[in-house]
Amino acid sequence: MSHTEQTTPALSFGKAWDYAPAPETTPVPLKKSYDLFIGGNFVKPKTGKTFWSINPATGKRLARIAQAGEADVNLAVKTARHAYDNVWSRMPAAERGKYLFRIARMIQEKSRELAILESMDGGKPIKESRDIDLPLVAAHFFHYAGWADKLEYAFPGRKPKPLGVAGQVIPWNFPLLMAAWKIAPALACGNTVVLKPAETTSITAMHLAEIFQDAGLPEGVVNIVTGAGDVGAALVNHPDVDKVAFTGSTEVGKKIAAAVAGTKKKLTLELGGKAANIVFEDAPIDQAVEGIINGIYFNQGHVCCAGSRLLVQEGIHDEVIRKLTDRIQTLRVGDPLDKNTDIGAINSREQLDRICELVDSGVAEGAELVQSSCDLPGDGYWFRPTFFTGVTPSHRIAREEIFGPVLSVMTFRTPEEAVERANNTCYGLSAGIWTDKGSKIFKLANQLKAGVIWANTFNQFDPTSPFGGYQESGFGREGGRHGLAAYVKL
Ligand code: NAP
Numbered sequence: 001m002s003h004t005e006q007t008t009p010a011l012s013f014g015k016a017w018d019y020a021p022a023p024e025t026t027p028v029p030l031k032k033s034y035d036l037f038i039g040g041n042f043v044k045p046k047t048g049k050t051f052w053s054i055n056p057a058t059g060k061r062l063a064r065i066a067q068a069g070e071a072d073v074n075l076a077v078k079t080a081r082h083a084y085d086n087v088w089s090r091m092p093a094a095e096r097g098k099y100l101f102r103i104a105r106m107i108q109e110k111s112r113e114l115a116i117l118e119s120m121d122g123g124k125p126i127k128e129s130r131d132i133d134l135p136l137v138a139a140h141f142f143h144y145a146g147w148a149d150k151l152e153y154a155f156p157g158r159k160p161k162p163l164g165v166a167g168q169v170i171p172w173n174f175p176l177l178m179a180a181w182k183i184a185p186a187l188a189c190g191n192t193v194v195l196k197p198a199e200t201t202s203i204t205a206m207h208l209a210e211i212f213q214d215a216g217l218p219e220g221v222v223n224i225v226t227g228a229g230d231v232g233a234a235l236v237n238h239p240d241v242d243k244v245a246f247t248g249s250t251e252v253g254k255k256i257a258a259a260v261a262g263t264k265k266k267l268t269l270e271l272g273g274k275a276a277n278i279v280f281e282d283a284p285i286d287q288a289v290e291g292i293i294n295g296i297y298f299n300q301g302h303v304c305c306a307g308s309r310l311l312v313q314e315g316i317h318d319e320v321i322r323k324l325t326d327r328i329q330t331l332r333v334g335d336p337l338d339k340n341t342d343i344g345a346i347n348s349r350e351q352l353d354r355i356c357e358l359v360d361s362g363v364a365e366g367a368e369l370v371q372s373s374c375d376l377p378g379d380g381y382w383f384r385p386t387f388f389t390g391v392t393p394s395h396r397i398a399r400e401e402i403f404g405p406v407l408s409v410m411t412f413r414t415p416e417e418a419v420e421r422a423n424n425t426c427y428g429l430s431a432g433i434w435t436d437k438g439s440k441i442f443k444l445a446n447q448l449k450a451g452v453i454w455a456n457t458f459n460q461f462d463p464t465s466p467f468g469g470y471q472e473s474g475f476g477r478e479g480g481r482h483g484l485a486a487y488v489k490l
């Protein structure tokens, strides 16, 4: 039976269950333009220039964003240094903790409007920004607020000291969450911050800056400079930055590692991934199928730890493919602000082009394409939930990070072969194991070269749990007690 024949029942099921639109109606305080945040104030960039942030679900302009230049970065670093020397590093740790607790509570209070802004600017479905991103953002601030006055318990017998000024550069896939992962531990440990958000998703960082103002955070403790890659480069290369924290592509990560080498700057890199999601014959198949769906289609697949390589044991391959083929037909793709949407818009035209190019390479190299037949909105940037069967380890779609809703399916016969195939990558960020047998989980988890390994689940995040990679996925850990180590001298 062909895949098209098999999907017929699911299609008719989908039609019988048409959903009425359920758009989010809470008004949002979107501004016409956003300035830089330096020294506790919103200031115009010295360049006099701005750029547009686009709503990727419509392709329309949302707001103007200030374009920082080198002089703005210099001022932000100088301001952060002043705040470090004179205020933040001298403040009793319990007082620092109080600010972080206050910020966490204010994020909770404003979480609905922040979630809407995150979905408008970045394209992610409101049910994810509302139920996953924002609760985790607040949880990270709460978690590190608690650590602020307990650092000596985190490092028993040592006297942890702050590093100074942290220059932090983040990507567009989880804008507020990445800001929280960076800012919360830095402040808890007594450092001050200059943050550079991604060009396509700067808006929510500026609303977070308003929360810092409202929380009375001392001026200059957090500074935010917006702009393109050159602003990130100016920040990480600035001689008065003590710590560089970067999340983004492996390509840019390598440039930053080279630039920081030979300086006294401390560095953490959270880079790309190509995670194996391994499903054994004895796994609970229906749960595994849901885990595969969540693993690759969560946040349109714009997830560094996405389960983008599915390794299925041969005996259940056909059954898993049949179920996946049916399941992708029921995923609702469309308006990110509709509460029923499962898959929102692709973050930018550039990212959509990258996904299309890699998908074309998969077809050209001989893998078999399976795609949802759903309608896509007319404007904006969209991609249907997609997977490839018949993928071989040499295909580009098996090796390169697609960073979109595209899964590559391969098979294995034995656990040894599963490990070998899973580890056959330059990355090493995450992996998933699906099996009924606990001993198999422990054995495999020890053999897989990945920083985070999920068993019978996928894409679970918690502020108490360290996250980070091996090899070309970077180094250093964020989250939990481990995350503190990146921001202290011992
Ligand atoms: P990217 O191009 O590397 O950009 C990341 C950030 O770096 C952006 O703010 C970017 O600014 C800035 N940047 C660009 N060139 C720079 C340079 N030469 N020096 C300093 N900063 C520079 O990555 P992306 O395309 O935004 O994000 C997707 C990638 O991030 C994926 O590969 C993904 O796997 C990875 N990622 C990893 C994790 C993790 O925790 N391991 C989490 C999320 C994403 P612009 O926005 O202006 O380009």
Ligand code: MG
Binding pocket: 053, 054, 055, 056, 120, 121, 122, 200, 201
């Ligand atoms: Mg945008």
